Amino acid sequence: MGEHGHRRNAAETRERILAAARAAFARAGYDGVGVREIARDAGVTAMLINRYFGSKEGLFEAVLDATMAEPVVLSAANLADADPARRLAEAIVDVTDPGCSPLDGFLILMRSASSPRAAALAWPRIEAGHLARLVDALRGPDREARAAVVLAFVAGLKLFRSGGGLRPLVETPREVLVATLEPALRALLEPPG
Amino acid sequence: MGEHGHRRNAAETRERILAAARAAFARAGYDGVGVREIARDAGVTAMLINRYFGSKEGLFEAVLDATMAEPVVLSAANLADADPARRLAEAIVDVTDPGCSPLDGFLILMRSASSPRAAALAWPRIEAGHLARLVDALRGPDREARAAVVLAFVAGLKLFRSGGGLRPLVETPREVLVATLEPALRALLEPPG
DNA sequence: ACTTAAGCTCTACAGGTGTAGACTCCCGAC
DNA sequence: GTCGGGAGTCTACACCTGTAGAGCTTAAGT
Numbered sequence: 001m002g003e004h005g006h007r008r009n010a011a012e013t014r015e016r017i018l019a020a021a022r023a024a025f026a027r028a029g030y031d032g033v034g035v036r037e038i039a040r041d042a043g044v045t046a047m048l049i050n051r052y053f054g055s056k057e058g059l060f061e062a063v064l065d066a067t068m069a070e071p072v073v074l075s076a077a078n079l080a081d082a083d084p085a086r087r088l089a090e091a092i093v094d095v096t097d098p099g100c101s102p103l104d105g106f107l108i109l110m111r112s113a114s115s116p117r118a119a120a121l122a123w124p125r126i127e128a129g130h131l132a133r134l135v136d137a138l139r140g141p142d143r144e145a146r147a148a149v150v151l152a153f154v155a156g157l158k159l160f161r162s163g164g165g166l167r168p169l170v171e172t173p174r175e176v177l178v179a180t181l182e183p184a185l186r187a188l189l190e191p192p193g
Numbered sequence: 194m195g196e197h198g199h200r201r202n203a204a205e206t207r208e209r210i211l212a213a214a215r216a217a218f219a220r221a222g223y224d225g226v227g228v229r230e231i232a233r234d235a236g237v238t239a240m241l242i243n244r245y246f247g248s249k250e251g252l253f254e255a256v257l258d259a260t261m262a263e264p265v266v267l268s269a270a271n272l273a274d275a276d277p278a279r280r281l282a283e284a285i286v287d288v289t290d291p292g293c294s295p296l297d298g299f300l301i302l303m304r305s306a307s308s309p310r311a312a313a314l315a316w317p318r319i320e321a322g323h324l325a326r327l328v329d330a331l332r333g334p335d336r337e338a339r340a341a342v343v344l345a346f347v348a349g350l351k352l353f354r355s356g357g358g359l360r361p362l363v364e365t366p367r368e369v370l371v372a373t374l375e376p377a378l379r380a381l382l383e384p385p386g
Numbered sequence: 387a388c389t390t391a392a393g394c395t396c397t398a399c400a401g402g403t404g405t406a407g408a409c410t411c412c413c414g415a416c
Numbered sequence: 417g418t419c420g421g422g423a424g425t426c427t428a429c430a431c432c433t434g435t436a437g438a439g440c441t442t443a444a445g446t
Contacts, residue, residue, distance in 0.1 A: 008393055008442065029307035031224055034433060045395050050435060113356055114222035114304045123357045131359065142369055148353065148361035149373055156349025160341065163306055164316045166324065168341035176335055180342055180381070187376035201413070201423055227403060238425050243405060 014052055016042045021049075022063050026104040027163075029111030030060055030118035060112075061121055067105035068129035074154065079137040085186035089178045092185075096158040098170065105130070106155045107162060126151075140191025150188050207245055210235045214242075214256050219297040220356075222304030223253055223311035253305075254314055260298035261322035267347065272330040278379035282371045285378075289351040291363065298323070299348050300355060319344075333384025343381050 020041035024033040035056050039046040053059040074091070081087040095102050109126060112118035134147040160166045169177075213234035217226040228249050232239040246252040267284070274280040288296055302319060305311035327340040353359045362370075 010393065013393080027307075029222075032307035035435085036433085047396085047435075048394060051394080056434065110303060110352060111307045113352060114220075114225035114307070116356065119357050123359065127360060131361070142365070142373060144361040145365040145369055146373055148359045148365075149350070149370075149377075151359065152349035152353040152362060153346050153377075154349070155353060156345035156347070157342070159303060159306060159352075160345040160348060163309065164312050166316065166341045166344065167320060168324070168337040169345060172335070172338040172341075176338055177342075180335060180339055183380035184342075184346075184377040187380050188373070201411095203423065206423080228405085229403085240405075240426085241424060244424080249404065 013042070013044060013048070017044065017049055017052060017059070018063060018066055021059050022067060022104055022108075023101075025060065025063055025112065026101070026107040027111075029108070029114065031115050032111065035059075057117070057121070060118060064105065064108065064122055064125050067108065068125045070102065070105075071133070072102055072105075072130060074130065074134055074150070075137065079189070085182050085189055086178075088185050088189070089181040092154055092157065092181060093174055093177045096154065096161050098162050098165065103154070103158050106158050110155060110159050138189065146188055150185070153184075153188070206235070206237060206241070210237065210242055210245060210252070211256060211259060214252050215260060215297055215301075216294075218253065218256055218305065219294070219300040220304075222301070222307065224308050225304065228252075250310065250314070253311060257298065257301065257315055257318050260301065261318045263295065263298075264326075265295055265298075265323060267323065267327055267330075267343070272382070278375050278382055279371075281378050281382070282374040285347055285350065285374060286367055286370045289347065289354050291355055291358065296347070296351050299351050303348060303352050331382065339381055343378070346377075346381075 017038070021038045024038050024041065027033070035046045035049050038059075039049055049056070049059055053062055072095070074088070078084065078087050078091050094100065105122075105126065109119070109122040112122060130151060131144075131147055134150060135143050138147055140146075157169070161169045210231070214231045217231050217234065220226070227239075228242050229239045231252075232242055242249070242252055246255055265288070267281070271277065271280050271284050287293065298315075298319065302312070302315040305315060323344060324337075324340055327343060328336050331340055333339075350362070354362045
């Protein structure tokens with residue numbers, strides 16, 4: 001009967017808000033979107049966001065927690081492959097493709113790096129999530145530093161392939177990009193020596 | 194007589210505004226600072242900025258042009274070295290150090306990637322400046338793609354070492370970072386094969 | 387049918403934004 | 417001296433931001 005969009009369902013509405021906020025924050029960063037815009041995308045009112053999440057900052061934290069919880073493609077599964085560098089290169093190229101969402105967390109962090117408030121909320125979550133997972137998957141000396149460098153690499157690629165982006169990184173065919181990244185990643189993954 | 198800060202000097206005032214704007218944009222991005230704040234840092238009034246640069250957007254363009262014009266450390270000079278990878282690794286670690294300004298252009302771009310307006314102004318200038326210079330310095334196939342990947346790498350490192358940043362990238366000693374980057378850069382600089 | 391309470395919205399406010407237009411000030415030339 | 421004009425400022429406006437508080441609307445319980 002009249003499922004004309006959505007009925008009164010708190011849990012579902014909460015999810016819609018989170019989804020809209022995630023997309024909006026990834027697109028424009030913490031300061032780049034207003035709660036009214038997010039609310040419109042979610043089909044609700046701005047004030048409902050505050051009712052559910054306390055404030056815009058609360059919503060931001062909830063979005064961060066949600067995206068960081070997802071196991072991203074840089075996980076141990078890929079690194080256990082026979083040719084981890086090749087495999088990781090493919091995964092990175094795919095996941096940094098414009099319009100791909102799994103790395104929303106990175107995009108959000110980068111687009112929000114301007115506001116110290118938002119950055120302060122995001123950095124610890126990146127460290128506890130993606131960085132920790134990658135460190136676990138690495139072997140050899142300086143695992144933390146190497147993992148952080150890989151993360152920075154991925155972040156730079158994601159950023160430079162999104163929203164306009166650097167032309168060569170958008171237009172170069174997938175295979176060429178993979179072949180370019182592969183040896184560089186191999187150098188970072190394999191313990192030096 | 195009474196050189197109590199600055200006399201009426203249009204050129205010098207213009208420079209002060211540009212310097213304040215550059216620092217502010219690098220710190221907080223296009224949308225993150227108001228003209229009033231920039232004006233205060235420069236010791237003038239907000240409206241003077243509009244008198245000189247037409248609008249906030251005009252000021253932004255002027256800042257971009259200024260930073261992009263500077264020959265950055267990723268130039269041919271470094272790549273002509275006997276060991277370009279090593280040399281470039283050192284240069285990158287130094288130039289991405291928190292509090293180092295030559296890469297302001299990158300920071301500004303990244304922090305402003307949220308506003309499509311600002312990004313649209315910045316990307317072409319990065320391509321015409323840093324990307325073009327790096328492409329010129331490279332040899333072998335897929336020069337554009339490889340140069341763009343290097344740029345994204347540098348950008349990610351700069352971002353992840355600024356403003357809080359990823360702890361390992363801030364705390365790891367310089368030599369370890371250089372040693373980590375070197376083989377990866379070698380793989381990107383040398384033509385595959 | 388009536389009550390209850392959860393789900394949701396409306397109105398309003400205090401503060402911040404970029405900038406247009408009129409204004410004041412002061413140096414240098416006559 | 418006085419006058420022109422560039423250097424710099426003041427005031428104001430229309431818009432947008434996050435959010436507090438009161439209000440409405442609907443689904444479920446009995």
